[in-house]
Amino acid sequence: MSDLEPPRPRTERKQHVLTRLQQDEDLWAATASARDEPCLVPLSFVWDTGETRDGRLDEGTLLLCTRRNNPTARNLTPNGEVRISLGHTRDVVLIEGTAEKVEGSDLPKASADAFATKLVWDPRDRHAWVYLRVTLRSVKAWREENELPERELMRDGEWLV
Template sequence: MNDHESPRSRARRKQDVLARLEHDEDLWVATASTDGGPCLVPLSFLWDTTGDSRDRDGRGAANTGTGTGTGTRAGVAAAAGAGTEAGTAPDRGTVLLGTRRTNPTARNLTPGGRVRLSLGHTRDVVLVDGTAEVVEGHDLPPASADAFAAKLAWDPRDRPAWVYLRVTPRTVKAWREENELAERELMRDGVWLV
């Protein structure tokens, strides 16, 4: 992009962000230890839009309260598996990562769970700030685990040394050049602004 190109609209930037989340395979994950030591690593990921991934703030699939859970994972996974439209919304999802439980990235996410993700290069930046939770392989809904394995051609759910990290986006910013800085914020407090 050169200085003479017009900035993208926020709506166009949101479309571009969602395309990257859907199609890219790797991103940068930034965490910090309890004493403030930074950690930045590349990890493969899945943009998980299966309904279960979006129930964190009540805007995802219906919280049905069925199954053995209290209406979070079990009920939402059942609703998503039943073919609801809410289970396929491309702009409502979480970022699903896999890493060894002993790696600094996984250790840094407990207890606070704050994380920053970055996609793209320095001339096409996407920054996602979110909260992460560690999910054991046997606790991850099968639809999410199957989608992760299919996209990335590996399946960590039966490997005891590995865990999933599920990141719920809270802030999303995207820009290419200086002329897009003014409207770079696309999501605030978990809500898309466009």
């Protein structure tokens, strides 16, 4: 007999993910070098909704920042694959996406301002730093084993719920 809470509907999980993206400050970012050497690092982020279509909150990109010579930034070429994780092992949000490097001078002012305001840190004029804009391709979320069958919330960049 299990003491697990009943599984949350996928719509509730999506809202939970969006809330986490808006409120959390840090995530785990995983990349791999050309020699398949993994790199997993904590990075601060902002959920950058910028100009959204139809005023919806569920469209956006993750905006991260790291030193340009760190493995995370170097590993993004040529295809920019990145895996992101929020939460702990009993409240997982797992994101796969594509990251592109963006120089601080090329970042829209609203995006850079949102990053600086949320994280109380403004690297846009520091040459040693580069922003990483992550476009989400897939999102999975679950808390316990009973939520695994319907953990997929986004596929190929489109929300399923």
